Amino acid sequence: EAGVAQSPRYKIIEKRQSVAFWCNPISGHATLYWYQQILGQGPKLLIQFQNNGVVDDSQLPKDRFSAERLKGVDSTLKIQPAKLEDSAVYLCASSFDSGLYEQYFGPGTRLTVT
Amino acid sequence: GENVEQHPSTLSVQEGDSAVIKCTYSDSASNYFPWYKQELGKGPQLIIDIRSNVGEKKDQRIAVTLNKTAKHFSLHITETQPEDSAVYFCAASIEGYSTLTFGKGTMLLVSP
Numbered sequence: 669e670a671g672v673a674q675s676p677r678y679k680i681i682e683k684r685q686s687v688a689f690w691c692n693p694i695s696g697h698a699t700l701y702w703y704q705q706i707l708g709q710g711p712k713l714l715i716q717f718q719n720n721g722v723v724d725d726s727q728l729p730k731d732r733f734s735a736e737r738l739k740g741v742d743s744t745l746k747i748q749p750a751k752l753e754d755s756a757v758y759l760c761a762s763s764f765d766s767g768l769y770e771q772y773f774g775p776g777t778r779l780t781v782t
Numbered sequence: 783g784e785n786v787e788q789h790p791s792t793l794s795v796q797e798g799d800s801a802v803i804k805c806t807y808s809d810s811a812s813n814y815f816p817w818y819k820q821e822l823g824k825g826p827q828l829i830i831d832i833r834s835n836v837g838e839k840k841d842q843r844i845a846v847t848l849n850k851t852a853k854h855f856s857l858h859i860t861e862t863q864p865e866d867s868a869v870y871f872c873a874a875s876i877e878g879y880s881t882l883t884f885g886k887g888t889m890l891l892v893s894p
Contacts, residue, residue, distance in 0.1 A: 710873070711826065
């Protein structure tokens with residue numbers, strides 16, 4: 669089966685600019701996650717969707733980050749305006765359902781903010 | 783919230799040796815502990831997981847042990863091979879919730 673797709677793979681922007689990332693989960697997976705992975709650290713959950721509803725966004729910096737999952741399939745994560753500390757890899761993952769189902773990760777988008 | 787500590791941060795072994803990575807967690811309610819392998823330029827991939835109702839689980843050269851009393855769990859890789867070189871992450875979660883809290887990772891280097 670096809671894995672989790674993400675684009676772009678790399679993005680370089682200047683601070684205060686905006687950027688958007690796209691994720692296409694594995695077909696049939698109801699749960700979608702966005703993680704931020706700063707260099708040298710483990711992934712940190714930003715937001716979790718169940719179908720097209722938000723389950724957990726407690727660690728999402730809502731003043732600058734936003735995410736949506738229209739029609740319960742693809743998702744976009746946006747940062748506006750970007751800060752230097754937003755430089756990281758943004759990982760999308762999906763699972764069949766919420767709870768203790770394996771999370772499958774995409775390759776990530778590496779964001780560099782200069 | 784949950785806090786997961788992982789050690790060591792880097793581990794260098796010779797091919798054929800064993801490697802052990804240890805993690806501790808803070809929330810006694812956590813009862814699901816997966817391990818992920820991340821290769822350069824790729825997303826993490828689940829390699830093994832354990833639930834709190836068992837103390838040990840094996841899958842070929844990989845095993846995980848869990849001590850709920852001490853709140854720590856470990857990954858054991860035997861007969862290491864160069865292709866085992868990667869960053870390994872432990873994580874913890876509470877059953878019924880999907881939120882994983884990850885450790886900071888261990889870079890494993892296996893020299894031929």
